[in-house]
Amino acid sequence: MNFILSLIFPDKCPYCGCLLKYPQTACERCKTELSSAPVIKTIFSGVCCAAPFYYEGDVRQAIHHFKFRGAKFNAESFSEEIARAVRSAGFCMDEVTYVPTSFSSRWKRGFDQSDVIARKAAKILDVPFFPLIRKTGKNKVQHELSPEERRKNVIGVYTAVMPEETRNKSILLIDDICTTGSTLSECSKVLLSAGAKEVNCASIAIVRK
Numbered sequence: 205m206n207f208i209l210s211l212i213f214p215d216k217c218p219y220c221g222c223l224l225k226y227p228q229t230a231c232e233r234c235k236t237e238l239s240s241a242p243v244i245k246t247i248f249s250g251v252c253c254a255a256p257f258y259y260e261g262d263v264r265q266a267i268h269h270f271k272f273r274g275a276k277f278n279a280e281s282f283s284e285e286i287a288r289a290v291r292s293a294g295f296c297m298d299e300v301t302y303v304p305t306s307f308s309s310r311w312k313r314g315f316d317q318s319d320v321i322a323r324k325a326a327k328i329l330d331v332p333f334f335p336l337i338r339k340t341g342k343n344k345v346q347h348e349l350s351p352e353e354r355r356k357n358v359i360g361v362y363t364a365v366m367p368e369e370t371r372n373k374s375i376l377l378i379d380d381i382c383t384t385g386s387t388l389s390e391c392s393k394v395l396l397s398a399g400a401k402e403v404n405c406a407s408i409a410i411v412r413k
């Protein structure tokens with residue numbers, strides 16, 4: 205939202221809902237309270253996921269509002285915090301990509317949440333963004349499944365679609381939430397099979413085990 209519009213319709217802090225002053229993306233209190241060392245999870249050997257938050261409390265609600273209630277402004281803070289986590293994790297990257305949702309969920313929601321966040325994070329990190337993966341297979345919704353079912357549910361569902369931009373590249377792969385890591389794991393394998401040199405992942409939040 206630009207400056208003039210923000211005077212008439214001030215944005216709200218994604219985490220506590222208080223009114224913000226342009227160009228704030230979250231209030232100072234939440235920024236201080238929520239900022240800590242990034243959460244790092246090993247997805248599989250050689251591939252890690254960094255996130256600024258655990259998936260709980262105000263963060264969980266802010267993500268829910270972003271995905272299901274049209275709070276698109278929340279993406280500003282999410283992408284800034286992801287960039288901060290990625291920098292402090294020290295990942296090497298030539299480019300940024302994302303885990304796509306199916307065509308039908310993108311159509312229903314009107315946007316792909318991970319696409320939006322990954323593009324913004326790439327801009328902040330000052331590296332190019334490419335949509336390197338497409339969801340070409342159908343599967344069940346992950347959150348309804350057990351960890352073992354989740355792992356099987358994502359196999360063969362994603363395809364690398366930009367071979368030139370994938371080969372020999374260090375890639376940062378972004379998804380909204382990292383639950384068991386099975387989707388990020390499958391998409392990392394797809395990129396590595398397509399010749400990526402290295403893959404690391406990032407998400408807004410990681411589910412605490």
Ligand SMILES: [Zn+2]
Binds near residue numbers: 218219231232235
């Ligand atoms: Zn706040």
